[in-house]
Amino acid sequence: MNTDSKHEVRVRPLRERLREETARAILVAAEEVFADKGLHDARVEEIAARAGVSVGTVYNHFEDREALLADLVESRRKELALRLDQALADHQPFETQLRSFALTVFEHFESHRAFLSILLQSDVGQPTDAMREIRARIDVLVRRGLSRKALRSDFAPLLPSMFTGALKAILMHDLRNPGELEVPERAEAAIDFFLNGAGA
Amino acid sequence: MNTDSKHEVRVRPLRERLREETARAILVAAEEVFADKGLHDARVEEIAARAGVSVGTVYNHFEDREALLADLVESRRKELALRLDQALADHQPFETQLRSFALTVFEHFESHRAFLSILLQSDVGQPTDAMREIRARIDVLVRRGLSRKALRSDFAPLLPSMFTGALKAILMHDLRNPGELEVPERAEAAIDFFLNGAGA
Amino acid sequence: MNTDSKHEVRVRPLRERLREETARAILVAAEEVFADKGLHDARVEEIAARAGVSVGTVYNHFEDREALLADLVESRRKELALRLDQALADHQPFETQLRSFALTVFEHFESHRAFLSILLQSDVGQPTDAMREIRARIDVLVRRGLSRKALRSDFAPLLPSMFTGALKAILMHDLRNPGELEVPERAEAAIDFFLNGAGA
Amino acid sequence: MNTDSKHEVRVRPLRERLREETARAILVAAEEVFADKGLHDARVEEIAARAGVSVGTVYNHFEDREALLADLVESRRKELALRLDQALADHQPFETQLRSFALTVFEHFESHRAFLSILLQSDVGQPTDAMREIRARIDVLVRRGLSRKALRSDFAPLLPSMFTGALKAILMHDLRNPGELEVPERAEAAIDFFLNGAGA
């Protein structure tokens, strides 16, 4: 018993680590396939293949296809939400927070481009939890801008959508012209556009 | 003889008109179902049912499901493209053209709201012909703005995405807050944001 | 009434002739399409189109697809049976009858190549009435050959199949090498092979 | 380590053997159903049922219905071609080779009677690869007969069709009178007829 528990203390973590490793590999594969093939045409078998496991293994780790997608979105969301919270945490000048926020989004996009294009797809229909949570943070940001008189109050209810629109504009441009702009330049452009517009 | 030719003039168009009527009904039903259920989950059988015809009839009018969707998109695209061209036709001041363009987009969106929100999904993955053609008109518009020094030249390559982003921002806001803004107000907001930004 | 019947005497035949003409046109078209596309892949709509009528008209003249095929086979069969009976009618020497029979088959094949390839298709599965009737005539011919000691009695039960086989051999060769042999040469070859074999 | 490699040697083949067994069962079922119902009326669902598997399983093993048929034909063809090649391999007198060839055909027909009678149908329209390959072997056989002066040179181009016709004649007879002739008798009759004809 004692031996057993000792044994468990040592062995479990290993197994768990392996187990988690497999799950992570599946999520990575899923992210790729969902992004490549689209939310619908991504086939479980291809995800398994790209993860180097069998279909059965996918189902050993995730309830079903939907749960896999949900977990994927959730894990990426958590990561992004965490970073966005950090960006919002410091008591910086509003514009700095804005830039920091955009930067975070673009960085996350850089490493999870695939994931974000998934999010953008689902964004239109019924908003996902992920999108909602990001929007909540944008709301916070925008309210700060308003209270600091850094944003136009006549646009108040539109501001979250506008900021999202500004970010998306740059993301879209980037999707179609990969590598044209460095990440910081993207953030800069988005903020400049959001605050000052494109009029001469 | 005379009767015959008269006959043809009358009878042919009748059947043709009925035929076209059926096709139109199917397209309308398809628009509804595609919008309700999504690009993927729309079932041909439901489209037929909602059009009040049998499945077979759908296939008498459209090669297959994909062709039906393509035709649907195409018909909406043609309609929008025509109106956008009209908006671009007059030699109005740039800002008027801009407003007119936005107005057209929002009006079109108003009458095909559900379906267009579906199309926006596919915009992310591979852009449709429809989206491409609209973008071409945006390019024209933007070039005019640049040549009239009405738009910031430092944003030149980004301007089409930015204008699209501004329109989408308002569309998104409208999707989530239906009826909050009248169509002309939407156009006004989009243009104001696009040209001047949201900074105070 | 009298007028009517007079009228009918004149008008009916015209109508009937037209009616028959249409039916004939459909049968000709059917023969072509059945032969081109095969017994199964021949589509009623294509038959109608090739006959220059609408689908509905086909169904005004024939109960259904199966009846159309049956009528087609029947009409060609009647024609062939008639001619074969003529070939068997004269009290000619056996070999002359044989040659005449073969000649008739090849001539019929020449004008209804399509039809016969239909027959050959159905021959294997369940023999059609048409094939059965032709075989009946071959049986007659063979019995004559046996009673005149012109055919080997040790082959007696096999002779009908052998004669058919000899005819088919030449038909097959002709299908693959169209125009290589004139019709009389074909008959000659078939008879020579049937009677004398291919051994040196 | 050793265990591992041993393991692989044992386990892999097991699954593979089961997999092949399933494929074979489907092919056997397909042969039956295609023969029973005809090339067209054979339903994939019935094939699956008769193989004791689900439809999906059929599609796990064969691309589609057409591929299943092709595989079936191919497997029967390979078998026959192999045996025909053996029959042609020995440097026997021509007539022995001929008899051996015919024997092989009839034996093969005996074990795949139903299916082959289906194949004969398609022989008329567009010849299958299978038929072509068999014909190629008949060509070889016939050329040998010619060079050994065992076959009539005036029939040269017709000989392959004639030999085929002689075989088919007996096959047809056999289809209509099952069990009347033993396999060797069939071969004997076919050869006798082919070489000497049916004339007294």
Added chain:
DNA sequence: GATGAATGAGGCTTCATTCAT
């Protein structure tokens, strides 16, 4: 746990046939 073959509900599509004009 991992494997991957088996499953079968459910979708798309075809085409002979009907029927209102």
Added chain:
DNA sequence: AATGAATGAAGCCTCATTCAT
């Protein structure tokens, strides 16, 4: 009687999910 659009049963095929090894 001709027309051809409408019908819908029936077939093929896909792919998420299960389960025996």
